[in-house]
Amino acid sequence: MKKILLLLPLALTLVMCKSTKRKTTATAGKISNISYSEKFKGASAAETATLLKTLDASAETKSVLVLTQNFIGGEVTVVSAGKQVYKGYPITDKGTGLAERIAISNTADTRVLDSYTGNEVVLSASDTKKYKFAYVARTGKPKPAYKVLYSTKLKVFKPKKQKTAAR
Numbered sequence: 001m002k003k004i005l006l007l008l009p010l011a012l013t014l015v016m017c018k019s020t021k022r023k024t025t026a027t028a029g030k031i032s033n034i035s036y037s038e039k040f041k042g043a044s045a046a047e048t049a050t051l052l053k054t055l056d057a058s059a060e061t062k063s064v065l066v067l068t069q070n071f072i073g074g075e076v077t078v079v080s081a082g083k084q085v086y087k088g089y090p091i092t093d094k095g096t097g098l099a100e101r102i103a104i105s106n107t108a109d110t111r112v113l114d115s116y117t118g119n120e121v122v123l124s125a126s127d128t129k130k131y132k133f134a135y136v137a138r139t140g141k142p143k144p145a146y147k148v149l150y151s152t153k154l155k156v157f158k159p160k161k162q163k164t165a166a167r
Contacts, residue, residue: 034150085105107129131151
């Protein structure tokens with residue numbers, strides 16, 4: 001009788017627990033914090049045009065993916081419209097906060113596969129069509145693992161001023 005009384009709470013606990021499914025896409029909101037903003041100082045029109053020309057992203061069907069914070073050299077693969085457009089080991093410049101800029105197609109979803117964390121971020125085509133720039137940053141935390149910021153402005157990535165010690 002004692003064994004039944006001990007097993008009954010254990011059985012009830014197991015029956016009441018649910019297994020959870022983990023989605024690894026940005027649209028699921030599990031590993032990404034997605035935001036849309038224009039509230040920062042953007043680069044000049046000339047700087048923006050130069051970057052778009054350099055990346056060959058001036059067309060309406062192209063957008064720019066910018067990898068920003070906390071990339072420390074793990075392999076990152078970017079697949080856009082079924083084609084691999086980038087495979088490398090981006091490292092964030094601590095002075096500017098910039099790791100890599102990549103031209104992507106905004107006619108299909110873009111996947112950013114990060115072998116360092118084992119996660120994937122999906123940038124939806126609907127968002128990349130509306131916004132020319134998508135900024136992806138690692139947060140350093142397991143959940144959400146990434147921040148995604150969509151904007152029509154190019155952020156300014158200039159070196160931060162060095163603080164001088166007082167004498």
